[in-house]
Amino acid sequence: MSGVAANSGLLARALLALVSLLCLAREGSAETLVTALSEPTVKITSNFTGAEIVVFGTVERDATTVERPDAYDIVVTVSGPTETVVTRRKDRVFGVWVNNEAVRFMDIPSFYALHSTRRLNEIADEKVLRDRGIGAANLEMRAEAGVNDSAERIATFRDALLRLKLQEGLYAQRSSAVGFLSPSLFRTNIPLPANVPHGNYKVTVSLFRGGALLTSEQQKLRIAKAGFEQFTYSMAHTNALVYGLATVLMALGTGWLAGVMFRKE
Amino acid sequence: MQIYLPIAELPVNIFMILSMGGAVGFLSGMFGIGGGFLLTPLLIFTGITPAVAVATVTTQVVASSFSGVLTYWRRKSIDFPLAFVLLCGGIAGSAVGVWLFSLLQAVGQLDLTISIAYVSFLSLIGGLMLIESVRAMLRSRSGKPVSLRRPGQHNWVHGLPFKMRFRRSRLYVSVIPIAVLGITIGFLGAVLGIGGGFIMVPALIYLLRVPTNVVIGTSLVQILATMAVATVLHAVTNQSVDALLALILMVGGVIGAQFGARVGQHLRGEQLRALLALVVLSVGLRFAIDLVLEPVDLYSFSVLSGGGQ
Numbered sequence: 001m002s003g004v005a006a007n008s009g010l011l012a013r014a015l016l017a018l019v020s021l022l023c024l025a026r027e028g029s030a031e032t033l034v035t036a037l038s039e040p041t042v043k044i045t046s047n048f049t050g051a052e053i054v055v056f057g058t059v060e061r062d063a064t065t066v067e068r069p070d071a072y073d074i075v076v077t078v079s080g081p082t083e084t085v086v087t088r089r090k091d092r093v094f095g096v097w098v099n100n101e102a103v104r105f106m107d108i109p110s111f112y113a114l115h116s117t118r119r120l121n122e123i124a125d126e127k128v129l130r131d132r133g134i135g136a137a138n139l140e141m142r143a144e145a146g147v148n149d150s151a152e153r154i155a156t157f158r159d160a161l162l163r164l165k166l167q168e169g170l171y172a173q174r175s176s177a178v179g180f181l182s183p184s185l186f187r188t189n190i191p192l193p194a195n196v197p198h199g200n201y202k203v204t205v206s207l208f209r210g211g212a213l214l215t216s217e218q219q220k221l222r223i224a225k226a227g228f229e230q231f232t233y234s235m236a237h238t239n240a241l242v243y244g245l246a247t248v249l250m251a252l253g254t255g256w257l258a259g260v261m262f263r264k265e
Numbered sequence: 266m267q268i269y270l271p272i273a274e275l276p277v278n279i280f281m282i283l284s285m286g287g288a289v290g291f292l293s294g295m296f297g298i299g300g301g302f303l304l305t306p307l308l309i310f311t312g313i314t315p316a317v318a319v320a321t322v323t324t325q326v327v328a329s330s331f332s333g334v335l336t337y338w339r340r341k342s343i344d345f346p347l348a349f350v351l352l353c354g355g356i357a358g359s360a361v362g363v364w365l366f367s368l369l370q371a372v373g374q375l376d377l378t379i380s381i382a383y384v385s386f387l388s389l390i391g392g393l394m395l396i397e398s399v400r401a402m403l404r405s406r407s408g409k410p411v412s413l414r415r416p417g418q419h420n421w422v423h424g425l426p427f428k429m430r431f432r433r434s435r436l437y438v439s440v441i442p443i444a445v446l447g448i449t450i451g452f453l454g455a456v457l458g459i460g461g462g463f464i465m466v467p468a469l470i471y472l473l474r475v476p477t478n479v480v481i482g483t484s485l486v487q488i489l490a491t492m493a494v495a496t497v498l499h500a501v502t503n504q505s506v507d508a509l510l511a512l513i514l515m516v517g518g519v520i521g522a523q524f525g526a527r528v529g530q531h532l533r534g535e536q537l538r539a540l541l542a543l544v545v546l547s548v549g550l551r552f553a554i555d556l557v558l559e560p561v562d563l564y565s566f567s568v569l570s571g572g573g574q
Contacts, residue, residue: 048269049276087566088373096381096556099373104569160564194269194276225271228509232271236504244500247508248493251324251515255331258519 032060033217035205043226050194056187073123073208074178080111081199087157103157104144110197115177115188169193272507273317286517294525296541299326299460320499324511326460330489337482344433348486354447355491362455363498387549395542401535434475455495460488
């Protein structure tokens with residue numbers, strides 16, 4: 001009986017020690033991140049066929065930083081404005097392939113690119129990544145579930161959505177894509193495909209060491225149509241009627257011009 | 266050379282779009298049709314969403330039909346009262362069509378509806394045209410005169426009430442079948458992005474017995490007006506008209522049409538109709554195959570809201 005009590009007392013003391021040690025380590029690892037983007041705004045103009053942004057930064061250490069053998073790991077994520085999408089599956093109905101079942105996902109990032117120094121599972125545990133929502137598989141995707149929507153069904157549609165997004169280049173995950181130029185200076189080039197959605201983006205840089213997230217920094221990135229593209233787009237959306245009439249006038253003008261130019265007589 | 270389309274939101278090769286417009290324009294000049302039924306599928310094939318493709322092709326049809334209307338107007342072969350009645354029906358049909366278009370898009374069955382409608386209409390019209398033109402060819406080979414208009418011969422259409430006189434077409438018929446024809450074509454035009462010339466021309470000739478020389482000009486007036494209304498409605502309801510894409514298509518189209526018209530003049534009427542029937546049938550077949558074959562990916566997704574606002 002007394003043996004058990006002694007044992008549990010020992011366990012409690014050991015746990016206490018571990019917790020205080022962890023706290024010490026937290027205080028000790030006083031790394032901070034200083035990050036920057038090559039450009040805060042990416043402009044979509046008529047000759048836009050995609051772009052590339054460079055994310056770079058340094059790991060700043062102060063005097064209290066504990067020297068440890070583990071190397072630093074950097075994870076950079078670029079996440080686009082959220083959107084609501086519907087994923088549909090085709091089924092054969094009367095011999096014809098028809099969109100049948102569908103699941104709606106709310107507020108998912110329209111674009112998501114993740115660059116890291118190593119493979120994610122080498123950087124941290126699944127649990128750490130999941131808690132922080134790091135990695136395409138860990139993104140929060142709220143499904144608008146119907147009454148008889150089983151978890152497996154939603155998971156199937158969610159996997160399909162992730163796969164389609166990857167195929168379209170709207171989601172991307174690249175390990176060994178962040179490089180250290182010096183022990184503390186890192187950079188990565190993140191390609192933005194031609195079909196990149198426009199809007200406000202978040203660029204998050206996270207610093208890991210020994211499986212633990214030390215700190216993270218966030219930057220704003222804006223992808224916006226500019227010049228003619230911007231003018232046309234905003235006209236089409238804010239002055240739809242004027243835009244429609246102007247398009248018809250343009251068509252009439254072109255048709256008339258063609259008639260004049262090619263008249264034989 | 267790549268150019269970024271502001272509404273379609275993707276870059277396309279400008280020369281590819283120009284030549285697509287040119288090729289379809291060539292056929293449309295040769296056969297006297299809008300060519301929307303060929304252009305819409307081609308655009309969808311290049312990765313442009315069906316919504317943008319359909320809406321933008323309606324704009325392109327405005328340009329090509331206006332060019333044609335001017336030509337026929339100069340030749341005084343347009344029956345304006347007839348066009349007006351067709352048009353009243355056409356506008357009503359377009360409004361319903363654009364409404365249905367947004368509804369189907371929301372439900373996720375737009376692509377399917379477009380495919381099924383293409384298959385059924387194209388094979389029906391293509392088949393009828395092929396039969397008719399082959400018969401005409403056989404008749405002309407056996408030395409009998411080819412005549413589409415048989416005056417004095419009336420069908421059930423001529424027994425309907427609300428009759429109206431159309432002087433240029435030398436017709437005295439009920440407005441009901443004309444308005445119904447207009448509604449149908451306006452509706453199809455808005456949902457499928459087609460001018461409907463390939464339905465209108467045979468219907469006017471065979472059903473209403475309008476003289477052939479008046480048919481094309483009159484049908485072009487109706488198509489022009491209906492498509493102009495459909496463009497504005499698409500712009501207002503779906504914001505899916507890409508002006509830049511439309512402009513490139515128009516430029517290619519009007520140039521192609523000039524060459525097509527010249528080639529067309531050297532071919533006989535029934536040969537032209539047989540060729541057109543084959544083109545129409547093959548497009549229909551292409552859609553039918555897609556419907557029946559198992560798709561490479563069963564899943565698809567579409568953005569409902571947000572993302573790039």
